[in-house]
Amino acid sequence: MTLSSPSSARQAEARRSSNALSHTAVTIEDAFWAPRLRTVRDNTLPTMYEQMKLNHYFDAEKRGWKRGMHPIPYVFWETDITKWVEAASLSLATHPDAKLDALLDETIEFIRSIQQPDGYLNLWFTEVEPEKRWSNMRDLHELYCAGHLIEASVAHFQGTGKRSLLDIVCRYADYLDRTFGLEEGKKRGYSGHPEIELALVKLYRATGEQRYLKLSQYFVDERGKQPHYFDQEARERGDTPENFWARTYEYNQSHLPVREQTEVVGHAVRAMYLYSAVADLVKEQYDEALFQAGERLWHHLVSKRLYITGGIGSTAKNEGFTEDYDLPNLTAYAESCASIGLAMWNHRLLQLDADSRYADLLERALYNGMLSGISLDGSKYFYVNPLESKGDHHRVGWFKCACCPPNIARTLMSLGQYVYTANDTDIFTHLYIQGTGKLSIAGRDVTLRQETHYPWDGAVSLAVTLAEPATFGLNLRIPGWCQDAQLSVNGETVALDQLQKGYARIEKRWQSGDQVVLNLTMPVARVYAHPDVREDINCVALQRGPLVYCLEGTDNAVPLHHIRLPEAATLESHFEPELLGGIAVIQAPATAVDSTDWSDTLYKTTPPQSHPHTLTAIPYYVWDQRQPGEMRVWIYTK
């Protein structure tokens, strides 16, 4: 049996656009993700709500909060609430919970109480600085808040069937539509922190209201035009544009119109949310210039500015990008939200074009940079995800800027959406997670059942169930990390010599009981960085399947920067079911540099000596859950 080729290149291209399944259509029933999702429901959502209460998120007015007061949360604190609403609503969609449902109703009533007669709705600009509405769109996150509110409302509507929040939000969106745009009398503003753009596409998709799509397109198109809105706005409030604290509009990606941008710059989360909206808009109405801009930016990111963990953002200074190949490990920013944004963007690109490059990156971000952001017990978070630690970096229960915790929660609660996409002729399997996906292809229901111990083992079996036989293409992603895969359909081997953009496409008349078995050989791989990544010179990272590994002090009784892993050393992995929720541990015979004879000397004319050391590595996502100590991803080879 051989892989099916499309009958023409054009047919093939058309076929590659597909839509993601809703997370409600996919069950997660594996040993890797399912316990994490359960923890979010059982622990994260309740403790997060507690934290918001403790931090007076709902009684700002009563407490007379003013700007500059200490300690009050950031101007955009309402987005913690709305992301929590989104996460809780996503959970309700698959796991009904009357108590949570009631708490959501109560929270929505609180939100309703803020809404102004004209539809405007923002906590800060109602309770703290009502006179400053739309006075500083560059910095004050007003439309960013609106975006998360909109995403919450769509999730709530879809998860509960209730229109309570959606109706509130549509009133607000209508107000926004009356306020912003090119038409005479409207403001020509847009948001310093993108988010509204992708949210309006979601709202359009949920309601069918074209105005929302048009408004999103306006925000994306207007961004970065001259005369620059943020300049004008600054002058209007008596400020000098040149005094912008971030110094450059690259910070918020408004230095140029998006269509003219060629490099990923500035604040990483802002960039990811903006590019996600760009992909959304291209999906809704194809636009070559916008598509090419996204491609350029994606290519720049992955070839110059991406951590191996799927983290992005090299410095805390701008919470974002710096220079090409500047990827410091100890001081990496790699905000949890930025990895989430990277997953969001690649998820959208995947729907434009089922190219496994996007799925590889989606997987890298989800299994590493995003997942490291939350503790196994679901109650502590990393904001920053460095690739090296001297032992002083630990997850905590909350942040003054608490964007990451609810962002991780909503990502986990919507995990199912990332597994499959489908169109009229093809199903694409992007991620390998045990569970069941219910699809519709050309009007026919298809059920796909995955059985796998992924990511610990690369064997995946897919069982197809459908009412009556039907012909379609089933596309299975062969991950970029996999050098050796075997595929069979009903026991018959399928040669994997003609992948289509990284997918093995099997077109046949499928019938219930068809069994597809994929085996992705999963040895421990050594990964090297481009020679211009100065911090990784003479270093290797270990990866097994989609998981990037790291060394922790608790497993290695020598300073981690003393460890040398020879090129020839055999890397072995074994599964430890009792350790950290069950993980595959990597071990290898290595050496450790000796510093004992150096105690009083800083410089010598002889190089340091070494002694044998058995190296132990664990998956990066699970570090900092035992004895506090050092960590490093990049291991010296020499």
Added chain:
Amino acid sequence: MTLSSPSSARQAEARRSSNALSHTAVTIEDAFWAPRLRTVRDNTLPTMYEQMKLNHYFDAEKRGWKRGMHPIPYVFWETDITKWVEAASLSLATHPDAKLDALLDETIEFIRSIQQPDGYLNLWFTEVEPEKRWSNMRDLHELYCAGHLIEASVAHFQGTGKRSLLDIVCRYADYLDRTFGLEEGKKRGYSGHPEIELALVKLYRATGEQRYLKLSQYFVDERGKQPHYFDQEARERGDTPENFWARTYEYNQSHLPVREQTEVVGHAVRAMYLYSAVADLVKEQYDEALFQAGERLWHHLVSKRLYITGGIGSTAKNEGFTEDYDLPNLTAYAESCASIGLAMWNHRLLQLDADSRYADLLERALYNGMLSGISLDGSKYFYVNPLESKGDHHRVGWFKCACCPPNIARTLMSLGQYVYTANDTDIFTHLYIQGTGKLSIAGRDVTLRQETHYPWDGAVSLAVTLAEPATFGLNLRIPGWCQDAQLSVNGETVALDQLQKGYARIEKRWQSGDQVVLNLTMPVARVYAHPDVREDINCVALQRGPLVYCLEGTDNAVPLHHIRLPEAATLESHFEPELLGGIAVIQAPATAVDSTDWSDTLYKTTPPQSHPHTLTAIPYYVWDQRQPGEMRVWIYTK
């Protein structure tokens, strides 16, 4: 012939205390330093004066400068003037110059015009904020200014014989003595930036006035006591001590009494000036606790926090020290003034105890970290001396905080003082610089003539001239960098098997015509850093004689971080008389990593390939004087 042993350990110890020769007693006539000193006279001193004029150093009052005005120099701008006076006076002492003499007189008249009726003398607190005298000794450098004024006055007196500045300064010092101290009614303050302490010892030595020595001792002893003066002072001016911008009194070494300090911390220049004063005080009246504190601090510095260039200070944040082994190269601070301070301190320690460890460090600082601070033409300066540059670090003509240029000038103008020390029984030769030293040993004049091409060649011949034969010990430093030295006296070989604290001591009845020949074999050495200096892992530095080398982009047509110098590669050096004033260049067969096949890839499962590259290195002190470009001291070995 063998080296002479002291008759008892106690005798040996006593013999090791010695006094530095004045710079006027030593001529510098070599090809390395003499041209640099000439350039300071011909170019640095005049252009520096021009810069001070251009920056309105002498007409602040007329211009109505106020604090916070932009751009005005820092509160301690007068120290640029007084350090210039010091440098110019040092020059006059050996090279009379009527025009410069007149300019000094004019400058001293300006200084006199500032002096208040009570003796107080400070530019800022006379012309800008007269109401704030002694209100913020923590931050505002008042006594630091006083210290540099005192040093200038001593140099002027010694260089010209004129008492004009010395008399002004003694009036001020008397005022300070009436103002500060333990006695009832006196302030218990001391300076946030040490300098007054060592200056008062100088003034004591010049005038014999014991009160100045006592006041210096008070300032050193009072520092860091509880209740903390800077706390009290902050409260008195309505400030909160906890709001101290530097966050910790480690910044100015007042976190503990000096006797209790164990680690070099905080601002590097402050530390060096303080420890210099500590050594001065121990020299004047031996104090075991103070001596031991200095030893501890010295040991901590050299074993944990010293750059190979003799630079100190790992970060711009506090212009100072961070953590043990934290010695980043690209972001090294290594202020020129800090290397000067290191030389000052070790010069003083050397007079307490002629131990070549101190002379090694003095030499390292002078030939590398200090000398890199000034361009070959004497008109441009580094404030910061990193050990790696991406090509954007260049010397400039002046700084808003211009402490380094005149500090380098006064250091070069006083270079002669570092060469010899002597006591009644011994002469110590610390540095090898061609020229003549005129010493007095037990009342008898001795002339030592050095002939050498040091630092390019390790052959040194010393000719002794004296009126009649005399017995004394001539001690020749065998530098720590030298693994193979040969010594002869009048053609007779002296075995070097019994060095005394790093010095070969030859005791004999010396007579005119005696000839000592020392040969210090000077191959290119590979130097390795302690394995805990993370930035230098897998790296080697090249040193030849006292000179640390570096790679520059202009000599190496590949990115410098691509270069790999194999352990086995032969390092060759040759002298290039036309290059950069004449330097020995190091070359070696190396390799360069290839990044061509990586252009679009950030991570790969195969390590990068290499091609042959001939490495060229030049002395660090002379970098950034050709095509602007990259530089690095630490070269990857693998």
